[in-house]
Every structure is written in structure tokens, then in C-alpha cells.
Amino acid sequence: MKxxxxxxxxxxxxxxxxxxxxxxxxxxxxxxRFIIIKNNDxxxxxxxxxxxxxxxxxxxxxxxxxxxxxxxxxxxDSIVEKLKIKKPEEVKLYTIVTVPKDxxxxxxxxxxxxxxxxxxxLGAQIVLDDNRYSTKHPIFEKESEAI
Numbered sequence: 001m002k003x004x005x006x007x008x009x010x011x012x013x014x015x016x017x018x019x020x021x022x023x024x025x026x027x028x029x030x031x032x033r034f035i036i037i038k039n040n041d042x043x044x045x046x047x048x049x050x051x052x053x054x055x056x057x058x059x060x061x062x063x064x065x066x067x068x069x070x071x072x073x074x075x076x077d078s079i080v081e082k083l084k085i086k087k088p089e090e091v092k093l094y095t096i097v098t099v100p101k102d103x104x105x106x107x108x109x110x111x112x113x114x115x116x117x118x119x120x121x122l123g124a125q126i127v128l129d130d131n132r133y134s135t136k137h138p139i140f141e142k143e144s145e146a147i
């Protein structure tokens with residue numbers, strides 16, 4: 001099927017790649033169908049979470065382990081149940097990135113990760129009650145090993 005996007009124009013997607021977010025994304029609760037547009041450059045860790053409900057809405061996302069090797073979260077039983085997660089291998093985590101004009105000041109929301117069950121294509125953004133992580137964690141700070 002074809003979809004129109006603001007940033008990428010018309011693109012072809014497959015139904016099997018659509019991720020359903022039953023509760024939407026925080027502040028975008030009415031947006032419940034997304035697709036991940038992967039970056040073709042394997043050295044570039046940034047991807048896009050594109051809404052299928054609103055062609056103008058896309059989030060820059062990144063695997064948090066790329067820049068925060070010791071990122072460690074607990075996913076609540078209610079989220080495990082909601083996303084029908086049966087085993088850890090089904091889970092993929094992403095964080096939403098804020099991209100300012102000065103790219104060296106890019107941050108990621110480590111306290112509100114996106115959790116995806118890759119087997120069932122179900123997703124949720126969760127809010128962590130963990131003061132180790134912030135909504136504006138610098139991606140390019142000195143301790144970030146991979147970038």
C-alpha cells in the first residue's frame with residue numbers, strides 16, 4: 001500500500017509492517033498506527049516513526065543502546081500484558097529524539113521509551129519512574145560510546 005508523508009513523499013509500505021499503538025504516543029493519543037522508516041545508511045542510527053493517521057507527524061527515533069550502553073528499564077506487567085509480550089526477544093526499544101538546530105545538542109527521551117512487540121506489531125510509549133533517566137539525555141555527550 002502507498003502512503004503520503006510530509007518528509008518522504010509517497011512511499012510504499014506493507015501491511016505487516018504497521019505497528020499499532022492502542023493508546024497512541026504521549027500527547028498524540030489519537031495517533032495509533034505507525035510505521036518505522038529505517039535509515040538506509042547503516043552507520044546512521046536514526047530512524048523515523050511515521051504516523052499513518054497524520055502524514056505530517058513523524059518522530060526521529062533511535063535505539064537507546066547505541067549511545068547509552070547501560071540503559072536498563074523494567075517493563076511493567078500491565079505493559080507486557082497490553083503488548084502481549086511472551087519473551088524478551090520480542091521487544092525492541094526506541095527513544096524519541098529532539099533535533100535542535102545545533103545537532104551536537106540532540107537529546108533523547110530516556111524516561112519515555114517506545115516499547116514494541118516485534119512479533120505482534122504492538123507498541124506503547126511508557127513513562128519510567130526512574131530518576132536515572134531524563135527526557136533530554138544528550139546523545140553526543142562524552143560518555144556516549146557509540147556515536
